[in-house]
Amino acid sequence: AQTVTQSQPEMSVQEAETVTLSCTYDTSESNYYLFWYKQPPSRQMILVIRQEAYKQQNATENRFSVNFQKAAKSFSLKISDSQLGDTAMYFCAFPQAGGGADGLTFGKGTHLIIQP
């Protein structure tokens, strides 16, 4: 079974700073997808970024980027120039069987607070 571990229950940074959220996972699959989701106070889940394991290049979406270390099974999220609207719960997620079309296993989440 896949496991996803987020070891930072809460983080707080000042606006405009850079913050990195960590995630490790365990899988026996060789090809798979990884996701970071954001859940703001509205509780609507929002996809932040995805990474395909077979791609060497780390995914980037505007201010959000990942550091994907396949051998170490590590998938951290870096948020640059943090904004107040980034305050939310962030969940790392891994498909049940590795494939992108599967139901997701989520980490416990990191509550990110951006201070003005």
Next chain:
Amino acid sequence: GAVVSQHPSWVICKSGTSVKIECRSLDFQATTMFWYRQFPKQSLMLMATSNEGSKATYEQGVEKDKFLINHASLTLSTLTVTSAHPEDSSFYICSARASGGVYEQYFGPGTRLTVT
């Protein structure tokens, strides 16, 4: 595009009654829908995978007779909590994968269930 709705957004029911939650894909066809449960200040846990026209697949530990799932069309899946008890009080979230979609899951806004 890619909007998923849930109805109702909040429901209160008495212990012993049943309640139905609807999940609709508004602008795309979804062959697969997923149901998650989220307790306060916790992560999402996959309950079941619902495929149009076939029986749902339940995760280990989820009572299929208590949480009835019906995916009758390509745009609608329903979750019925039967004989609800206070411990069933939770936030229920559905997601939908577009037909032919590789990995993208679109999440509904969630339904808060309170059983008194």
